[in-house]
Amino acid sequence: MSITQQYLLDTYRARQHGEPPPPAPGTHDRRVVRAWHDRRRFQAVLAGRPARGRVRRALRRWWSRWPRTLG
Secondary structure (H helix, E strand, O other): OOHHHHHHHHHHHHHHHOOOOOOOOOOOHHHHHHHHHHHHHHHHHHOOOOOOOHHHHHHHHHHHHOOOOOO
């Protein structure tokens, strides 16, 4: 069953029971990702790691170790 089918089934059941319909799929995705990102930054600060630029720094470190024999 796809997400859309499940949503339509849940909406139908809610209507049958007189309850409010559930939120559409993807309605709160941006809010969830932002909360996850903020939580990761907060955990980094508590652990004493830099809160910003960790991915870029890790990629730069990885790229500097890459062998230069390919060109």
